[in-house]
Amino acid sequence: MRSKIQNKYTKVQLAPNCFIVKSNTLHSNDFSADIAYGLSRKNKFIHSKYFYDKNGSYLFDKICDLPEYYLTKKEMQILSEINKDLLEHLDGHNMVVELGSGAATKTRHIFETLSLLHQRIEYYPIDISDIVRESSQRLQDEFDNLHITGIVDQYENGLDYIRDISGKKLIVFFGSSIGNFDHAEATEFLKKVNLAMNKGDLFLLGIDLVKNKEILERAYNDSEGITRQFNLNLLCRINDELGGNFDIDSFEHVAIYNLQAKRIEMYLESKAEQQVSIQDIGMTINFRAGERICTEYSYKYTISQIRTMAKKAGFEIKSIWTDKQDYFALALFSKELKK
Ligand SMILES: C[S@@+](CC[C@H](N)C(=O)[O-])C[C@H]1O[C@@H](n2cnc3c(N)ncnc32)[C@H](O)[C@@H]1O
Secondary structure, eight states: OOTTTTTEEEEEEEETTEEEESSSSSSSHHHHHHHHHHSSSSOOBGGGGGGHHHHHHHHHHHHHHHTOOOOHHHHHHHHHOHHHHHHHSSSSSSEEEEEEETTTHHHHHHHHHHHHTTEEEEEEEEEESSSSHHHHHHHHOOTTEEEEEEEEEEHHHHHHHHSOOOOOEEEEEOTTTGGGSHHHHHHHHHHHHHTTTTTOOOOEEEEEEEEHHHHHHHHHOOOOHHHHHHHHHHHHHHHHOOOOOOOOGEEEEEEETTTTTTEEEEEHHHHOEEEEEEETEEEEEOOOOOOEEEEEEEBBBHHHHHHHHHTTTTEEEEEEEOOOTOOEEEEEEOOOOOO
């Protein structure tokens, strides 16, 4: 019998061991309401989760291949080096839950390690983007021991979906997406992850570390202009899905490191005074020349901040690995058991 939660999803089978469940409530109403709210504020903003339509997910994959975007390379490097260490912590973990799985490129390392221990691995990728379909199908072709249920929904709902499924879980959250939350939100989010875990479950978190301003700004201002396209794609999305008339060429991509707040700030800056209308939400927006829409914060952490946040969220720290240059960290947590 389907549970109450499962009834909120439409299930499609892509292959014998590969299903996609898509939330029935993840629809465009949220997008229009959030755009209407964010663009009517004094400090205009668009939530970074809206980057990931089909084109946005494709552009993000291209960003991962850019020489300046060290984040993916460093995280992959650490993952490829910690197999042995990770194996020591794994004990019957045959279920992988991935938050914001995207193309799931990094997760292949995890499957290779787990395949040494298990003939069958249950995999639950959770992503707001339909990219889950494509990436699940690809993984299924590569690893015949994977049983996949891709969840197209927001992180929190995906965590509710998997909470009561039996199996020893390894939850992974790569790409430093935790950096998109401010510090208080990040701790609250980690508490939700903790709540979805049982005794013995593990959580592997990838986090970008505080470093030199030039290296950080170069990563978000690549020479090929892919990050620029990724940022501007938000305006294309509003034009396509909500009947907007943004003139894309009259906005510029801006990414700067705020040293004090230890975060990259990404904006779309209006090159001139202009008026934009969005038909479906009956909205006209005035922009001053130089006025910005904030599209992303990406907080960078120190190891000591990671430790503090983990403790606050009720985690026990099993290990923290970094690359040789200390650019990026992977942290392994378990649920702290109440004494
Ligand atoms: C920075 S990318 C990381 C992708 C991949 N994990 C990696 O490390 O390369 C963030 C991913 O999270 C997804 N995402 C963003 N906000 C989300 C949300 N609120 N709920 C679920 N998925 C989300 C995006 O669609 C995207 O695939």
